[in-house]
Amino acid sequence: MNPTSDFVRLWTRHQAEVERYVFSMIPRQADAAVVLQDVSVLLWQKWDKFDPERPFVPWAIRFAYLEILKWRQKQAREKLVFSDSLLEQLHSRHEEEMPLMEARRSALTKCLETLSEQQQKWVQLRYGRHGAVKQEAAESGISMHKIYYALEKIRDQLQDCIEQRLRKEGWSDA
Numbered sequence: 001m002n003p004t005s006d007f008v009r010l011w012t013r014h015q016a017e018v019e020r021y022v023f024s025m026i027p028r029q030a031d032a033a034v035v036l037q038d039v040s041v042l043l044w045q046k047w048d049k050f051d052p053e054r055p056f057v058p059w060a061i062r063f064a065y066l067e068i069l070k071w072r073q074k075q076a077r078e079k080l081v082f083s084d085s086l087l088e089q090l091h092s093r094h095e096e097e098m099p100l101m102e103a104r105r106s107a108l109t110k111c112l113e114t115l116s117e118q119q120q121k122w123v124q125l126r127y128g129r130h131g132a133v134k135q136e137a138a139e140s141g142i143s144m145h146k147i148y149y150a151l152e153k154i155r156d157q158l159q160d161c162i163e164q165r166l167r168k169e170g171w172s173d174a
Contacts, residue, residue, distance in 0.1 A: 007047045010056045011040065017102075018060045025068050025082070025090055035071050039064045057098075065091050103171055104162060111161035119154050126151050 019036055026032040042063050050059060068087065082090070112120060125132040133151075137144040 003047060006052075007044060011043065011060075014057050014060060015040070017057050018064050021061050021094055022064050022068065024094065025065075025087060026071065027082070031071065031075070035064070035067050038071075039067050042067065058095075061094075100171060103166060103169060107162040107165040107169075108158065110165060111158050114161060115154065115157075119150070122147060122151055123154060 018039060019032075022036045022039065023029070023032045026035060039060070043060055046063070050056070065087075069084075072082065072084070072087065112123065115123065122133075122136070125136050133147055134144060136142070137147055
């Protein structure tokens, strides 16, 4: 196995999860992006210490947590910095919620596949690029109101689908 490609494969697959975690812990997007970049460098530097028998995401998030604490120490004079105890609470809550959030993401992925091509296109337009729904309305001749109404129904359909899947998997309080 090639360590570089193994790392790149895992980091590419799970970067979004680590990114969500970092962005939930740091209030300013620019600061969170810098910390995420530092985390990715640190993970690569420590890659030889990674145990492939253990899950990658908790390992990466632990490094992210430590980098967030370092960032916080540097920002101690700022007014908009979370306290250590709040960061610890957020971190603990994230660890508690991670299995459910992962189950929800997995269910969402499966539920999105059940949508028609048109429904998938509208979801992608709505959540993929700012202003795309307005552009689609202009190009297709369908009113924005009609597209947004359809999106509301799609969201309800997806919510029901996700809840059903989670119940089938034993998530009673999902």
